[in-house]
Amino acid sequence: MTVTVAAVPDTREVARWAESLQHTRRDLVVIDVPPADKPTMGAVAEATLAGLGKDERLTSIRRSPEALATAWLTLGERQAAMVLDAAALPDTLLDQTLEWLEGLGLDAWLLFATSEHNDHVELADRIDALTEAWAADFVAPEAVFDRWTPGPAPAEPAATRLPMLPRVDGIVFREALRRDFDDETFEAIDARCRALVADLRAELASLEGKNKTRKFENLLRRRMDDTGDVEELHLLVRMAQVAGLCEGYQVWVKPFAFYGACHAIPRRGQAETGHWWEALDAYRDPDVGAATALHLAGLDPERLPGLRIADLHDTGDHIEVTSGDEKVVVAGGGVRYLRALLAWRSLDAAGDDEALFTTHRSSRTRQRYANSLLTTTLEVGVRATTQRVSYKHPSTHRWLGRHGITISKLTYTPTGP
Amino acid sequence: MPTTTLDAPTGVWGPHHPPLRALPEVATVATPSLRRIRLRLAQAAQDRTLVVITGTAGSGKSYAVGRGAEAVRDDTDTRIVWVELASTISEKALMEDLYIQVTDLMPPKRASTADLRRLLQRTLAEEHRMLIVDEAQHASSMALRNLRWLHDKTTSDFALVIVGTPPLWKKLPPELKSRTAHHVEVNRIADADVAGVLRALHPLFTEIDASLLEITNRRWARGSFRWWAKFLANALPLAAKAGAPKQDNLELFLSDLDGA
Numbered sequence: 061m062t063v064t065v066a067a068v069p070d071t072r073e074v075a076r077w078a079e080s081l082q083h084t085r086r087d088l089v090v091i092d093v094p095p096a097d098k099p100t101m102g103a104v105a106e107a108t109l110a111g112l113g114k115d116e117r118l119t120s121i122r123r124s125p126e127a128l129a130t131a132w133l134t135l136g137e138r139q140a141a142m143v144l145d146a147a148a149l150p151d152t153l154l155d156q157t158l159e160w161l162e163g164l165g166l167d168a169w170l171l172f173a174t175s176e177h178n179d180h181v182e183l184a185d186r187i188d189a190l191t192e193a194w195a196a197d198f199v200a201p202e203a204v205f206d207r208w209t210p211g212p213a214p215a216e217p218a219a220t221r222l223p224m225l226p227r228v229d230g231i232v233f234r235e236a237l238r239r240d241f242d243d244e245t246f247e248a249i250d251a252r253c254r255a256l257v258a259d260l261r262a263e264l265a266s267l268e269g270k271n272k273t274r275k276f277e278n279l280l281r282r283r284m285d286d287t288g289d290v291e292e293l294h295l296l297v298r299m300a301q302v303a304g305l306c307e308g309y310q311v312w313v314k315p316f317a318f319y320g321a322c323h324a325i326p327r328r329g330q331a332e333t334g335h336w337w338e339a340l341d342a343y344r345d346p347d348v349g350a351a352t353a354l355h356l357a358g359l360d361p362e363r364l365p366g367l368r369i370a371d372l373h374d375t376g377d378h379i380e381v382t383s384g385d386e387k388v389v390v391a392g393g394g395v396r397y398l399r400a401l402l403a404w405r406s407l408d409a410a411g412d413d414e415a416l417f418t419t420h421r422s423s424r425t426r427q428r429y430a431n432s433l434l435t436t437t438l439e440v441g442v443r444a445t446t447q448r449v450s451y452k453h454p455s456t457h458r459w460l461g462r463h464g465i466t467i468s469k470l471t472y473t474p475t476g477p
Numbered sequence: 478m479p480t481t482t483l484d485a486p487t488g489v490w491g492p493h494h495p496p497l498r499a500l501p502e503v504a505t506v507a508t509p510s511l512r513r514i515r516l517r518l519a520q521a522a523q524d525r526t527l528v529v530i531t532g533t534a535g536s537g538k539s540y541a542v543g544r545g546a547e548a549v550r551d552d553t554d555t556r557i558v559w560v561e562l563a564s565t566i567s568e569k570a571l572m573e574d575l576y577i578q579v580t581d582l583m584p585p586k587r588a589s590t591a592d593l594r595r596l597l598q599r600t601l602a603e604e605h606r607m608l609i610v611d612e613a614q615h616a617s618s619m620a621l622r623n624l625r626w627l628h629d630k631t632t633s634d635f636a637l638v639i640v641g642t643p644p645l646w647k648k649l650p651p652e653l654k655s656r657t658a659h660h661v662e663v664n665r666i667a668d669a670d671v672a673g674v675l676r677a678l679h680p681l682f683t684e685i686d687a688s689l690l691e692i693t694n695r696r697w698a699r700g701s702f703r704w705w706a707k708f709l710a711n712a713l714p715l716a717a718k719a720g721a722p723k724q725d726n727l728e729l730f731l732s733d734l735d736g737a
Contacts, residue, residue, distance in 0.1 A: 070655040075629040094594060095568070095622035116595060175655030
C-alpha cells in the first residue's frame with residue numbers, strides 16, 4: 061500500500077473532477093465524506109459505498125456499512141481509494157481510514173483542499189505529521205490530475221441488431237421476409253436464417269437415444285434462454301420450426317401466447333443485452349445480484365432459502381453451486397455478487413453450515429426473504445423471474461408451454477430439401 | 478425554527494418593510510449596489526455559481542436581491558427558492574427548511590440530515606433553480622458546509638446566493654469563500670448621494686431641500702434604506718391630508734421617528 065498526499069485547489073471544479081472519476085474509473089473509489097460535526101468510520105464507509113455507486117435507497121437490511129464496503133472492496137476491482145477533503149476528517153479518523161484501506165490492499169490518495177482562506181500553517185503541520193506517520197509521498201496537484209484522468213463515459217446500450225421481423229409461422233417466414241424488406245436487408249437476415257437452420261439441424265441430427273423430443277425441447281429452451289432480444293427469439297423459434305420439419309419434428313407455436321411470453325417471461329440472455337449486472341450493482345447488499353445470478357444459472361428458486369455457504373465452491377474462474385442433486389455453474393457477470401456475498405458472510409463470522417441468504421428480520425421467513433430478492437429487482441428495471449420462490453421451477457416442457465410452444469414428432473417425416 | 482416564505486407571489490421577495498410596496502409612486506432605485514447585484518445574480522443564474530452578498534441591516538440588500546431574483550425569473554427559465562433564516566439554525570433544520578421550499582412537501586418522518594441531503598441532491602438536479610438564503614449569518618458553519626456540498630455535485634443545477642450581515646463573510650467556511658464567484662458588499666446611502674437616491678425613490682422628496690435630507694441622513698437615518706422607507710410610510714399619509722409637507726413639518730416627523 062502506498063499513501064499519497066496532495067494539497068489541491070479548494071474549488072468546485074476540483075470537486076466535480078473527483079466526482080467524474082467516481083463515475084468513470086472502475087479502478088478507483090472516491091470517498092467524499094459529507095460535512096458532519098463528528099464524522100465517524102460509519103460515515104467514511106457510507107461515503108465509500110456511495111463512491112462504489114451504491115444507492116442508499118435500495119436496501120431494507122440493517123447491516124454495518126463498514127462490513128458491506130469491505131465486502132465489495134475485497135473483490136479486487138479497485139486498486140486505489142481517493143479521500144476528498146481529508147482536512148475535514150479528524151486525525152484519528154484519518155488514521156483509522158488509512159488502516160482500513162491498508163487492510164484491503166488499496167493505495168490511498170488523500171486530497172487536502174486549500175485556498176487563500178485556509179490556515180496554511182495548521183494544514184502544513186497536519187500534512188507533515190501524516191507523511192511522517194505513513195511514509196506518504198507529498199505530490200503536486202498536477203501529479204494527481206495527471207495520474208487520475210476521467211475514463212470514457214459508460215457506453216450507451218446497443219440497439220437491437222435485427223429489425224422487427226414478420227410475425228408468421230416458420231414455413232412462410234422466408235416469403236414474408238422477402239415481401240417486407242429490401243434486397244439487402246433480406247439477404248442479411250436470410251443468411252442468418254440459413255445458418256441457424258443448418259446449426260439446429262446438425263444438433264437435432266446428433267441427438268441419440270430415447271426421448272428425442274424432450275432433448276429437442278431442452279435444446280430449444282437453452283437456446284431461447286440465451287437470446288438477448290425479442291427479434292432474436294422470434295428468428296430462433298421460427299427457424300426451429302423449419303429445422304424441426306426437416307428432421308421429423310413438429311414445432312407448433314400458438315402465436316398470441318408466444319408474442320406475449322416473448323415480452324413477459326425473462327430470459328438469461330437479457331442479462332447482458334439489458335445491462336442487468338450494471339443495474340444490480342446499485343444495490344448495497346450483494347444478496348440481490350447473487351440470487352439473480354443463481355437463478356439465471358438455472359438453480360431452482362425454491363432452493364435459494366436453503367442454500368448454505370458450504371454449497372458454493374469458488375474455482376477462481378467460476379462458482380460451482382451444489383444443492384441436493386442439483387448442480388449449477390455461475391459464470392460471467394453474476395460471479396462478483398456471489399463473491400461479495402461470501403465475503404460479507406465471512407465478515408459476519410458465519411460458519412460453512414450457515415445459510416447464504418440471511419436477514420436481520422426475525423419475523424421474515426427465509427423463503428419470503430429469498431422471494432423478495434428476486435422480485436424487488438424491478439426497482440432497477442431488472443426482472444429475473446416472474447414466479448414466486450415457493451413455486452416449483454417449471455420443467456422445460458412447461459416452460460415452452462408458457463411460450464405457446466409444443467414439440468412433437470411428425471408421423472410422416474418429409475424428405476429433406 | 479426559521480421563518481420561511483413559500484413560493485412568494487410576484488415581487489414580494491426581499492422587502493423587510495412591506496408597507497413600502499403598498500405606497501403609491503414608489504420606484505425601485507437603481508443604486509450602484511442594486512445594479513451590481515442584478516448583474517451578479519444574472520451571471521450566477523447562467524453559470525450556477527455561488528454569490529455572497531453582505532451589508533448592514535437596513536441597507537437594502539434583501540430588497541435588491543429580491544428585485545434581481547425577479548429579473549432572473551422573468552428573463553430565464555429559473556425557479557427562485559427563497560429561504561429566510563430568522564434565528565440560529567443547525568444543518569438539519571436548514572436541510573428540512575430547504576426541502577420544504579424546494580419540494581413544497583414536508584420532509585419524511587425521522588429523516589436524518591444525511592437522508593435529507595441525499596433527497597435534496599436528487600431534487601436539486603431536476604430543474605434549474607436559484608437558491609437564495611437570506612439572513613445566512615444565522616446559519617451554523619456546518620449548515621453552510623452542507624450547502625456547499627450540495628452545490629458542488631455535478632448533478633446540481635442551481636445557483637447559490639447567500640445574503641447576510643457583514644459578520645457572515647467572516648464566519649463563512651474557507652471552502653465557501655474559495656468557491657465564491659462574487660462577493661458584493663452593499664453600502665449604506667452616503668450623505669452626498671442621499672438626495673438623488675431619495676428623489677428617485679419617491680416624488681415627495683423633491684419637495685425637500687437636499688441639505689436637510691443630508692442632515693437627516695447623517696443624524697437619524699445613518700444611511701439606512703429601511704429608515705427612509707419607514708419615514709416615507711409615515712410621511713405620505715400626513716402629506717395626503719395636509720398637502721405637500723412643508724420643510725417646517727419635517728422636524729415634527731423626525732422627532733416622531735427618532736430612534737425608529
